[in-house]
Amino acid sequence: MTNTYILVPGSAPTGGLMPIAAQFGGTTTLVVIGDRSQAEAAAESGADRVVWFPTGSDEPAEAFASAVARLVASEPGPVLAGRDPASRVLLGAAAAALGAPVIVGAREVNAVADGYRVTAEVFGGIALRTTEVDGPVALLVDGGATVDGCPPAPVIEQPVVGLPIAQLSLQVDKGAVAHLGSAARVVAVGRGLRSQDDLSLVKELATALGAELGCTRPLAEGLDWLGRDRYIGISGQQIAPELYLALGISGQLQHIAGARRADVIVAVNTDEKAPIVAEADYLLVGDLYDVVPALTSAMGATP
Numbered sequence: 486m487t488n489t490y491i492l493v494p495g496s497a498p499t500g501g502l503m504p505i506a507a508q509f510g511g512t513t514t515l516v517v518i519g520d521r522s523q524a525e526a527a528a529e530s531g532a533d534r535v536v537w538f539p540t541g542s543d544e545p546a547e548a549f550a551s552a553v554a555r556l557v558a559s560e561p562g563p564v565l566a567g568r569d570p571a572s573r574v575l576l577g578a579a580a581a582a583l584g585a586p587v588i589v590g591a592r593e594v595n596a597v598a599d600g601y602r603v604t605a606e607v608f609g610g611i612a613l614r615t616t617e618v619d620g621p622v623a624l625l626v627d628g629g630a631t632v633d634g635c636p637p638a639p640v641i642e643q644p645v646v647g648l649p650i651a652q653l654s655l656q657v658d659k660g661a662v663a664h665l666g667s668a669a670r671v672v673a674v675g676r677g678l679r680s681q682d683d684l685s686l687v688k689e690l691a692t693a694l695g696a697e698l699g700c701t702r703p704l705a706e707g708l709d710w711l712g713r714d715r716y717i718g719i720s721g722q723q724i725a726p727e728l729y730l731a732l733g734i735s736g737q738l739q740h741i742a743g744a745r746r747a748d749v750i751v752a753v754n755t756d757e758k759a760p761i762v763a764e765a766d767y768l769l770v771g772d773l774y775d776v777v778p779a780l781t782s783a784m785g786a787t788p
């Protein structure tokens with residue numbers, strides 16, 4: 486029987502990981518690195534059991550990578566984690582300790598004679614590649630939304646000593662913590678915006694729509710107007726919201742590959758021939774400096 490492990494540093498979401506784990510059959514174990522309330526919350530996400538490594542507030546999740554590797558080696562099986570920064574680091578370190586390859590963006594998995602066959606997205610989801618892995622495998626998949634409300638699974642507390650890493654300080658810019666992967670609505674902006682100060686216009690619309698704020702890569706890398714966790718695309722966040730509103734975004738392949746799974750794409754662009762037009766369900770040809778305040782106002786908020 487396959488034992489599949491899902492790594493949950495803190496309260497990382499598991500909604501996108503559970504369906505992949507289910508494809509292996511067998512049992513699913515959530516390995517929670519955090520406090521008791523996080524372990525108990527994870528226990529309601531539909532797994533068979535939770536193994537909880539309690540942490541001190543100054544211990545980063547990656548300090549427990551070797552403890553994760555020892556747990557997995559005791560009852561070997563595939564290891565999954567989400568794409569958020571803490572999960573990436575933990576999975577990478579645990580995979581290195583296990584000697585397991587890391588495959589990103591798995592869609593379909595099957596156990597085969599000596600290992601696993603994995604079909605995963607490549608080039609931002611425009612192609613699928615199938616590989617076979619002998620022995621252990623680690624999969625990095627979109628965490629999706631947080632799941633709760635399932636009958637609680639048993640929580641097995643396993644106190645372990647982490648590696649000697651201590652966090653000295655933590656500076657969180659609350660406005661910079663993005664939850665794009667699980668957002669129902671995303672408003673994103675590109676180089677059609679003329680200045681960083683004008684971001685306030687877009688933020689007001691995002692707030693009025695109850696949407697997360699996203700952007701194209703040049704705004705996050707280069708201009709540095711928004712955090713790097715906010716850019717969408719082949720090398721950024723993959724999103725699947727109900728609504729994706731793209732403001733002043735040309736829609737180059739590297740960007741749109743991260744937004745194609747949106748149910749509805751609405752583009753606002755001055756250029757009716759921009760590449761995003763081919764991807765959009767609705768196109769508003771116009772200047773975002775006119776359209777955005779009008780939309781915010783139509784939503785009942787003051788632009």
Ligand SMILES: Cc1cc2nc3c(=O)[nH]c(=O)nc-3n(C[C@H](O)[C@H](O)[C@H](O)COP(=O)(O)OP(=O)(O)OC[C@H]3O[C@@H](n4cnc5c(N)ncnc54)[C@H](O)[C@@H]3O)c2cc1C
Nearest residue numbers: 675676677701702718719720721733734735739740755773
């Ligand atoms: C290896 C690689 C990886 C990459 N990965 C990513 C990635 O993950 N994500 C990503 O986003 N990009 C990525 N890029 C960059 C990508 O190729 C594009 O350069 C980038 O997405 C373009 O950003 P943009 O749409 O904001 O800018 P532009 O392409 O300059 O488009 C600006 C758009 O705004 C419109 N506009 C101008 N003024 C207005 C106005 N007042 N009102 C309305 N519309 C207006 C213009 O008509 C134009 O369509 C990558 C590139 C490479 C080489």
